[in-house]
Amino acid sequence: APAPHWWRNAVIYQVYPRSFADADGDGTGDLAGVRDRLPYLADLGVDALWFTPWYRSPQADGGYDVADYRAIDPAFGTLADAEALITAARGLGIRTIVDIVPNHVSDQHEWFQEALAAAPGDPARDRFWFRDGRGPGGDEMPTRWTSSFAGDTWTRTTGPDGKPGQWYLHLFAPEQPDLNWNHPDVVAEHEAVLRFWYDRGVAGIRIDSAALIAKDPELPEVGEHHEPGRHPHLDRDELHDVYRGWRKVADSYEDPRLLVGEVWLDDHERFVRYLRDDEMHMAFNFDFMSRPWDAAALAGSIRSTLAAHATVDAPPTWVLSNHDVTRPVTRYGREDSAFAFSAKRFGTPTDLALGARRARAAALLTAALPGVLYVYQGDELGLPEVEDLPEGARQDPMHFRSGGTDPGRDGCRVPLPWTATGPTCGFNDTGTATWLPQPADWGTYAAASQQDDPDSFLTLYREAIRLRRSEPALRGDAFAWTSSAPGTLAFRRGEDLTCVVNFGAPAALPDHTAVVIASAPLEHGLLPRDTAVWLRT
Ligand code: TEU
Numbered sequence: 190a191p192a193p194h195w196w197r198n199a200v201i202y203q204v205y206p207r208s209f210a211d212a213d214g215d216g217t218g219d220l221a222g223v224r225d226r227l228p229y230l231a232d233l234g235v236d237a238l239w240f241t242p243w244y245r246s247p248q249a250d251g252g253y254d255v256a257d258y259r260a261i262d263p264a265f266g267t268l269a270d271a272e273a274l275i276t277a278a279r280g281l282g283i284r285t286i287v288d289i290v291p292n293h294v295s296d297q298h299e300w301f302q303e304a305l306a307a308a309p310g311d312p313a314r315d316r317f318w319f320r321d322g323r324g325p326g327g328d329e330m331p332t333r334w335t336s337s338f339a340g341d342t343w344t345r346t347t348g349p350d351g352k353p354g355q356w357y358l359h360l361f362a363p364e365q366p367d368l369n370w371n372h373p374d375v376v377a378e379h380e381a382v383l384r385f386w387y388d389r390g391v392a393g394i395r396i397d398s399a400a401l402i403a404k405d406p407e408l409p410e411v412g413e414h415h416e417p418g419r420h421p422h423l424d425r426d427e428l429h430d431v432y433r434g435w436r437k438v439a440d441s442y443e444d445p446r447l448l449v450g451e452v453w454l455d456d457h458e459r460f461v462r463y464l465r466d467d468e469m470h471m472a473f474n475f476d477f478m479s480r481p482w483d484a485a486a487l488a489g490s491i492r493s494t495l496a497a498h499a500t501v502d503a504p505p506t507w508v509l510s511n512h513d514v515t516r517p518v519t520r521y522g523r524e525d526s527a528f529a530f531s532a533k534r535f536g537t538p539t540d541l542a543l544g545a546r547r548a549r550a551a552a553l554l555t556a557a558l559p560g561v562l563y564v565y566q567g568d569e570l571g572l573p574e575v576e577d578l579p580e581g582a583r584q585d586p587m588h589f590r591s592g593g594t595d596p597g598r599d600g601c602r603v604p605l606p607w608t609a610t611g612p613t614c615g616f617n618d619t620g621t622a623t624w625l626p627q628p629a630d631w632g633t634y635a636a637a638s639q640q641d642d643p644d645s646f647l648t649l650y651r652e653a654i655r656l657r658r659s660e661p662a663l664r665g666d667a668f669a670w671t672s673s674a675p676g677t678l679a680f681r682r683g684e685d686l687t688c689v690v691n692f693g694a695p696a697a698l699p700d701h702t703a704v705v706i707a708s709a710p711l712e713h714g715l716l717p718r719d720t721a722v723w724l725r726t
Contacts, residue, residue: 196393196447196470196561197504198664199236200654201286203565205512206243206265207251207624208604214619218604220266222617224274226607227281229636233569233647234654237284239395239449241512243271247297249364250586251512251602252288253397254295258382275390284392286447291379291431292398293365300374301366305346309355316372318358318404319346331356332408334422337398338362339591358408360401360422362586370402370431379431383438393439393447396432399463399472400452403428417459424459432468449473449506457497464503471561474506478514482521482547482719484692488670488678491558495668498560505560509551510568516601519574521547545571546719549649549708550690553721556653557680557688559666564650567605570634571646574600575625582626599625609635652706656723660705662686673699677716687726691716701726 210222220243230238242252245260252262261271275285294301300316307313309321322345323329330343337360344363348354358367368375383394403425411421418426432448439446450472454460457476463469474494480486498505509517522544548571556562578599583589588597604623608615609632613623632638639645657663662683673679676693687699695715701724704711709720716722 202235211617239286256295290397399450507555516574517548550721569650
């Protein structure tokens with residue numbers, strides 16, 4: 190059998206470039222800042238970096254509104270900076286993954302500008318979804334579809350005569366018009382963009398909103414029930430042709446390139462269709478992230494995830510957070526530890542010490558599972574969600590489109606603290622205020638303070654990642670549940686490693702010869718509540 194791909198049990202670190210490190214000192218992170226911090230990432234031991242979009246963009250949605258895939262946003266640097274970063278990272282054994290956003294482009298993209306300037310019926314409009322409105326005067330939206338963000342999914346244009354004209358579809362913000370994937374230009378252009386980045390040494394792509402791109406051209410209303418694959422705009426069968434084409438591009442390289450999908454689907458059977466042999470290599474597993482801190486809920490999620498992946502030749506993935514959801518420390522510090530979206534309410538009390546304890550245990554739990562581990566920047570520092578951003582500082586369109594009822598996703602995007610002191614906690618050297626303000630206590634989470642502290646979050650992550658490489662038991666796929674005390678879950682990996690997580694009262698440990706790593710100290714030989722341990726067994 191051929192050697193397994195490098196990603197088969199990789200640790201992939203998500204960089205949100207705006208908030209990682211700011212080398213030019215303007216308050217916004219940049220690619221030179223990431224390059225300066227590559228030694229930190231190498232020390233952490235990650236195999237690859239996934240960059241959220243770094244292309245030229247008006248940043249109406251943090252770069253998920255791409256104006257030009259072949260240029261770097263000036264706020265982040267230049268194409269030469271990107272190439273230098275890819276090369277420098279590779280020199281340290283770290284691969285680069287870039288984000289592709291096929292569902293839409295920016296309203297500033299030249300295609301959309303052309304479409305706006307064209308008359309209704311002009312082929313320039315066919316790359317998008319332009320339609321006349323319904324009702325007298327076309328005043329009513331073509332459909333009543335709901336947006337993944339709050340608000341409408343159609344925006345009306347103004348005709349050259351200054352009168353209201355056609356509407357265009359956007360499943361997200363109005364600055365993100367949806368592309369028409371039935372159009373050959375759309376297909377060809379994205380394959381060219383893939384090649385553009387693969388040719389520059391990029392090892393893989395992350396595919397944004399991957400299940401949304403196909404639409405029923407009749408644009409029917411969303412009903413109560415649709416046949417699988419026939420929903421008007423979600424998980425339609427024909428979108429798989431697009432990813433089959435991308436897989437051919439990825440496989441045309443001597444060292445095959447990775448495709449990882451953001452596929453938000455509850456139905457595991459529909460989910461694994463994206464992981465067939467001629468499609469994506471893996472997709473984010475959001476099921477685990479969506480569960481509360483509870484033994485049965487998490488064991489159930491692990492069980493169903495492993496069962497689903499056993500039907501395909503794709504590794505499962507483990508994701509605790511990303512740039513769209515509440516930080517784990519905050520989520521798990523809530524009474525109900527409910528998932529991100531529902532937990533995102535102002536003023537819900539949070540016990541951050543409890544959350545941190547559980548997030549440490551969750552880190553060890555996920556790092557012990559077979560497959561690929563994703564780490565969102567700052568989670569390795571134990572950063573909490575910043576919940577009290579001043580209204581005037583908030584930037585996320587999700588917040589504004591909800592009329593302010595949803596706090597939005599800014600709280601997990603606050604610039605990282607590198608040093609304990611200094612006006613921006615070492616985010617830059619100039620002291621220029623960060624694009625989102627850092628809370629007063631942000632310096633207590635600084636990477637520099639955690640670096641040599643044996644009990645820090647950072648040390649726990651670094652050690653767990655090191656062990657994932659060095660422990661043969663964690664390099665293979667072998668996994669077996671083992672019986673354990675009530676309130677705990679336990680499983681064995683390979684020949685000699687057992688992971689136990691305790692959600693309840695202090696519990697006795699199974700027979701073992703050594704403790705390999707623990708998320709908190711044992712107490713009188715017992716595993717305390719909200720603690721995970723790896724045992725030599
Ligand atoms: O997100 C897609 C998406 O549908 C979910 O993230 C979710 O519905 C939403 O973010 C609520 O939290 C991707 C990106 O990850 C996100 O940052 C972008 O805003 C979105 O696509 C549009 O490109």
